[in-house]
Each structure stands twice: as structure tokens, then as C-alpha cells.
Amino acid sequence: MLVTLSQAGRMEGAPSQPSLARMTKNRVLPFFLKKTDAGWRVDTDDPSWGNLIAAKRGQSPAVNAAKREGTRLARSVKGNQAGGKPEKEEEAADGESNVRKALDAKVIYNARREKLRMEQDEIKTGKMKGHFVERTEGEYWLSFMQRGIVDSFSVVDRCFEEVKRLVLLGNGIEGKQYLKNELKRVFNLAARNMKEAIEGQDD
Secondary structure, three states: OEEEHHHHHOOOOOOOHHHHHHHOOOOOOOOOEEEEOOEEEEEOOOHHHHHHHHHHOOOOHHHHHHHHHHHHHHHHHHHHHOOOOOOOHHHHHHHHHHHHHHHHHHHHHHHHHHHHHHHHHHHHHHHHOOOOOOHHHHHHHHHHHHHHHHHHHHHHHHHHHHHHHHHHOOOHHHHHHHHHHHHHHHHHHHHHHHHHHHHHHOO
């Protein structure tokens, strides 16, 4: 479902509306951002949106999907157990078989739930230690660095003539410092934009 940036920003665990707006200006856009005739929209059905929400909640999308499957299985088991007792003697064998299947399914469900809990704990521990982040979130933060690198190439092209002029006048040191200052300005701007994005997510 496509929703406005403001509506998406009000969802539990979602980035704020200003953060989403800043994402639209990145060279590498998250897949959940869609440009429409009415403006930017967030596709809440896109898997990358669920991944980002799960990452901010400290959860794994795979674990969330497995939980939904576990809930479905548990309801199925409960439905089997709630079935009425066979009234005819020839149905006793089938009834016993259904109970056995329900019990087996419950054992499998509990085992899967315990395994998922252990995996979730391992994922949370890894995230707290900074071992990894969700791919969508990682691409978002790397886009700031990518922007700084691209802009630095533009700085070299823009400053080349002035640097060459200074070198030809015998001011090579001044030319080198001029180029360093311009590159530093570009990377400081990229770092400031990233800091603002981080602070915007904390709002």
C-alpha cells in the first residue's frame, strides 16, 4: 500500500518524516520509496520497508515471518484438539490418529519456536556488537559516503584550472592546500548530512 511520508513516519518503529524526506535526495534510493504524480510515497508492502522497520526494532524479518507461520501452526493444532470426540466406535482409530498428529505438530511448533528464539537472541547480540546491520539500512548510510566520493571528483574538475595557475606561478604549496581545503569542505558536508539524518531518526 502506498502512503505519504508523513503517514509512514507515524508508524511504530518507522523513521521520522524528515528522515524519509532526506532519503528521497540520496543517489541510492531504498526500494520502498516510490515517486508518483502526487509526490513521494512509501510502499509499505515492499519487503525492504519491513526489513527497515524490523532493523529499528532489533528484530529479523525472517524471524517475524517464522513467528507468523508458528502462529498459524498453533491455531491449526488448537483446531484439531478442539474437535469433538468420535461417537461411533469405528471412528476411534481416526480420532486417535488426529490427536497424535496434533501432539506431534505441537512438539514441532515448540521446537521451532525455541530455535527461532535462540536465533533472534543471536541476531540481537550481533547487532548490539555492531557485527552487522540490515542491508537496506546499510545501503542508506553508505550512500552518504558515496555522495562524498562523487562530489570529490567534481571538486577536482572544478579546481583544476586554479591549481594549475598557482603551480605555474610557482605557488605549488598554495595550490595543493587550496585543493585540500575544497575536498575537506565536501567531506565535512557529507558527514554533517549523515549526522542530521541520524539525529532525525532519533526524533
